Amino acid sequence: MENSFKDDDPLQSEESNQEWGGAAEQTLDPTVLFIEQMGIHAQGDGAPRIAGRIIGYFIVHGGPVCFSQLAQELQVSRASISTNARTLTDLGMIEKVARPGDRQDYYQLANNPYLRMIETYLLRMRAMQDLLQKADKSIPADMHGTHARLAQMRHFFETAVQSNERLLKELEQ
Amino acid sequence: MENSFKDDDPLQSEESNQEWGGAAEQTLDPTVLFIEQMGIHAQGDGAPRIAGRIIGYFIVHGGPVCFSQLAQELQVSRASISTNARTLTDLGMIEKVARPGDRQDYYQLANNPYLRMIETYLLRMRAMQDLLQKADKSIPADMHGTHARLAQMRHFFETAVQSNERLLKELEQ
């Protein structure tokens, strides 16, 4: 359940700490492996690694988890949790939940954590459409080849946007 | 046509160099503006800015363009062109074309430059599916909540993959 990088970590030191280094998987625990891989994947998507690890943690442990627990178990600073939790909340992937008589912040996975990813994706594509449209207007009309290529690109993004809007509806049921 | 950042740039110095700084658009030429914006967008997508500018250049100027011309007009090192052109070629967005009796490399936009973007996107999603499947196998069966959340996520990616495969076919006609 723990990252077990610190030397004094009880879970780590009580075990027979077999061959470290090399391509050995850091920990035997498949859940922490999964969480770590989610971090890597997020990084590949251009997102901060910690954000991916947080999502991974929620997938594994579900239910409302408190702020400090996240920082502790993922072994990162509270500052990082704060920033990334806010980002993920803004993205609609996790949400803050209240706990009566508890001052701490609790978070959990949102209803459909992945929908917003698509919405963000759509936003980017619409920005590109905008860019293309403006280019089309401002570039001299006699540059026929250019306008043809712009049109081709616009067609692509139009189709892609439609496709993803359809997907979005499909996932919303 | 040029970046005109260097002081000795003829195009720059012959004009009445009006108010620099502020939000002023660097150049009046809408085509270089477009190329620059493509660079910015690429950057936002996690791709190198030069890659985006190269694509922008091809959209504007079409036809086979030689290696050295790219370096010159985009005002970047040949090394950058080399690296990015290779990446874009691997991605299937541009392609090398031969010119009889010419030793230089020429490039042009590929048939459907954007299809491969989707394929790359699909690859990433399939990698995630793989990750999810492996996690599902390795995580203890009695963690019911975890498996449920994994299943939900898998469902999402399955739907998304299908949707994008459909889109791909649609664009291939």
Add this chain to the structure above:
DNA sequence: TAGTTTGTTCATTCTTAACTGAACAAAGAG
């Protein structure tokens, strides 16, 4: 042969942004 041109590779520099620790504000608890 030596000299040019063209593209790639490598080591280095530079930029961007992730991450951290520390200072801070807000909200209890005593």
Add this chain to the structure above:
DNA sequence: CTCTTTGTTCAGTTAAGAATGAACAAACTA
């Protein structure tokens, strides 16, 4: 009130990777 707990913000550090210049290899010219 003081002392603790909790989360945010900010300045500084660090790490990743984009871009470069120089060295190099390959292919042609003379």
